Amino acid sequence: MSSAVMSISMFAAPVAQVSAATTTPAQSTATSNQLSKAETETLNAAIKGYLITYSDSSGVTQVKIVDKDYLAQSLKQTNLKVTVEDVQSVLDKVN
Numbered sequence: 001m002s003s004a005v006m007s008i009s010m011f012a013a014p015v016a017q018v019s020a021a022t023t024t025p026a027q028s029t030a031t032s033n034q035l036s037k038a039e040t041e042t043l044n045a046a047i048k049g050y051l052i053t054y055s056d057s058s059g060v061t062q063v064k065i066v067d068k069d070y071l072a073q074s075l076k077q078t079n080l081k082v083t084v085e086d087v088q089s090v091l092d093k094v095n
Contacts, residue, residue: 039080046074047087062095 035043050071056062065071065088072084
């Protein structure tokens with residue numbers, strides 16, 4: 001999975017509706033709350049540039065947050081009530 005392919009629409013659908021094997025971090029969330037298309041696009045823009053992909057020691061592609069402080073500032077500007085902890089929680093489930 002390349003960072004260019006990574007879509008941050010994970011907050012648009014509940015975890016139960018998508019499998020971790022086929023999702024990007026932005027395609028699943030621990031809550032059943034769903035974002036509208038416009039909110040998802042806003043979230044995508046806020047997260048873009050703050051996530052990177054890398055291969056772990058086993059060669060498995062992982063996703064991590066580049067700079068949590070800047071991501072927090074970016075998310076705060078969206079007024080969506082999505083936090084860095086929310087993003088990290090989803091990444092932990094996907095990774």
